[in-house]
Amino acid sequence: MELNGTIQFSRGGSMLNVRRLLAVVLVLLIAFTSVLATVPSAKAETITTIEVYIGKNTGTVNGKATTLEQGALIKSGRTLVPLRFITEAMGATLVWDAVTRTANITLAGNKIALTIDKTVAKVNGYDVTLDAPAAIINSKTVVPMRFVAESMGAIIAWNATLKKVTVQFSMDWLKNKAIVPFWEAMAAALGTSLKGLTDEFNATHPSMEVQLVQMANYTTLQTKTIGAIAAKDPPLIAQAYENWAAQYATGFYLSTFDSYINGSNGLSKAEIADFFPKMWDSSKLADGKRYMMPFNKSNVVLYYNKDMFKAAGITRAPTTWQEFADDCAKLNKVDDKGDQIQWGASHTPSVDLWYGLVYAYGGRVLNDTYDQVLFANNNGVKAGTQLFADLFAKKYMHYTTAYGDQTDLGVGKAGMTFGSVAGRTYYEQAIAGKFELGEAPLPAGPAGEAAALYGTNIVMFGNAPKYTQRQKDAAWAYIKWFTSPHTQAVWAAQTGYMPARQSSLKDPVLIAAYAAKPETRAGLEQLSGSVLEPPTGGWNDARNKITTNLQNIFLGKVTVADGLKKMAQDVQAVIHK
Template sequence: MNNLLNKKSWLISCVSVFTLSVVLTACGSSNTGSETGSKATSEAKVTLTYWNGFTGPDRPAYEELVKRFNDSHPNIQVTMEISPWDALLAKLPTSLASGQGPDIASFDSALIPQYAKGNLILPVDDIYGKGIDPKVMATSLVDAMKYNSKLYAVPANTATLLMYYNKDLFKAAGITAPPTTWAEWQDAIMKTTKTNGNEKQYGLVLADHATIPMWPILIWGNGGDILSADHKKSMLNDSKTVEALKIWADLVANKRISPVNLTGGDADKIFASGKAAMEINGPWMAGGLSGVNYGVAPVPSGPAGKVTLANAAAMVIGKNTKHKDEVYEFMKFWNSADAQAYLSSKSGFPPTRTDLSDNPLVKSNPLIPQFAAVANESRFYLAGLEQFSKIDSDIFTPAIQAITNNKGTVEATMADASKKLDALLSNK
């Protein structure tokens, strides 16, 4: 990620699952063995299909988890079809609409509204509190599985963001510990920024497009937001939002703590090359830092308190499945303590559950507990909104790029963006 879908190799990392049946044909909704309904019996083996885009290096871990489910559920077998995300998302909506789609699918949780509104997936409210306990998940994660207050998915995986820092650059600047507040953070950023000469060095690389959302964290940290809590009104022109953006845009545009117009991939390369002291990123980043002496720490607390970004891959049920009960068994297994501990240890992502901090498998990778520890401080960007893509690509991202390129004042830019956002919300 650094576009979340791409890093879901964070999720961008991962997930797996499902298949087909003895008296059924090959694809979820095309199964014809409806005599057994959704009850697996000793005479009939139900096969479920699961489509996802988890093609990353942790793919074997997801395949192993599916194998474990199949081995322990002889009457329910899951077959996975794994393809690149863009290919999956190109075919999934039409396949589900035509009745040829899978029993189960995974995609970025931001897409839940699109599939729910199109009646392509089934609600799953009844699995929560019965087979899956929402109390052992971060509230923001459960809320991200909703559309119009109804639950339409369970988490397939999740990830949070931390602040990566270069220990050698910190030492050279006389910084002895990672910053914990905005004041300390901005001081550390300025101490590690070098703008003169040929050997430039950046205190904090901040991507502004084709990236995981970093700027919302800065807005939230100051008490601002993109939307009101009821999603009916823009908060882009709110005083707290504007104040946060003035602080950080000035650091980028005028104090040059980061290059402008960075993609997420650009920012990653700068940090991995040792030319940046800090970057906000997810657990997937660790695999590309073999030559960097780095540490991770929570994103420093802003005036409004601690906050970071989270995202998740959702696991949903295709609308035409004949085997909802069997799908539920798989979803329960996937989010069980044992399954999540195993998957977390192999993928490097935190588990979907918050009750595994002392699990030996989770603790086997020292980074995982740190990403898991901030789950309850995490927020999802524009979760549950049908207009997610338009808000992000047509309004928010262009506004951020305008202010970091000094193409207008923060006040005027955000006032204009706010009008556009309110107009979009009123026409939904």
């Protein structure tokens, strides 16, 4: 509606006419204002809020009190509530199968099936393991409240002080999902596993959708993430090594996880204690703040050709570095012309392997504040590095680049090599069934076993203005779910990565996987002796310096003493960055 009239006053016009004109204008303005007032505003979300208290027979739905046929109770750490109460409060359809004692729940196309006393339920076609199954108590059917609510797209919060559980739900959330962009670099079988698990999360959390954005490799992931931060457009969550996270934290978009861990949908003390301590510790930066959660954690293990070992009269994998050197000599072969036809081992110089070697020989790389190099003049570090340099010089160990060591082992030209616990599938592909593959913990040095704990964590750019609280809560829900015991068991069984949770070792899925291939526990067997690499931004450049200097040492371009001295100078120059 528009007011296009023009009011003109003639010189001879009376005051009465002016007043009449002003009255007309006032009436029109009032009418115009009334029209604007009737224009509808954007539709607000309709949210249903449900509250129950442990031990009480009453609850509320949108503030209206209701009597429960069975009071809410806790069993196996999970809140159980009457089945009919929670389904009716959320507007779901319930069909009871008396023969199988199964509750079939449907809401907006999402389907849940819970059977009394069964610890496995169905959600949109996926099997979901329950901590506490549906049960019949006092002749009433009760179900795990969190499971049912989240499976229908609701969010749930626990107030320990009041012993109150709050569920919030909106049909609008099912129509407009909380989108979580996740930048990752999981390829081949690892990527297949991640996609399968993420599809399961999306199906069993219908108001949320994690969208995987796969990068070609870790270098691409890091480069693009740095670029996205500079462009003020980071992903919501991403894989990141500790030193990457230290760099990202300077951009002010990275958020800590403490508020989520300690929040109403957080982790209990028992759940926190269930994480392997080394992995839990690796998710903090040098300032003590928890910017990360464990994701795909691994360490370096020894892979070897069992058939070649048997032919050489070697009965087991080496347990010390000196035994490793001795076995390299036994496995080494030259033909009648003196040409090398078999090496004891093949190795591409690795910062992670050398880092563990330093500690196995009683040394340290940096001090506790990560600002001072400690290895330059350590005799143990010199001895461990010299052992490798001598093996290369004698041609008992083949110097390779990139994944040449995998190729050597696969074609039967090397007896041993080193790789990530998650790399077994790649070695098996290279071997193609030609011989039996062995896997063992790294050999011990004079100071014992030591292996660098590596693999990435998940970080959240929760301070980026573009993301809503719903999206951030969904991101945390995914991370919490992914690091839960059963999901970690499946992840470890499918990929070879170590589970982040200790109780995952009791999960039937992982028990079966380790029973089928017992040696794949090698990484876990050396986890207690794992050492953490520096969670500082300068460590990224330091790794490059270490690699270059190791190459020079192992190629015989410099002596071990001079090479370590130069390495120490180079690392010291960049570690503060």
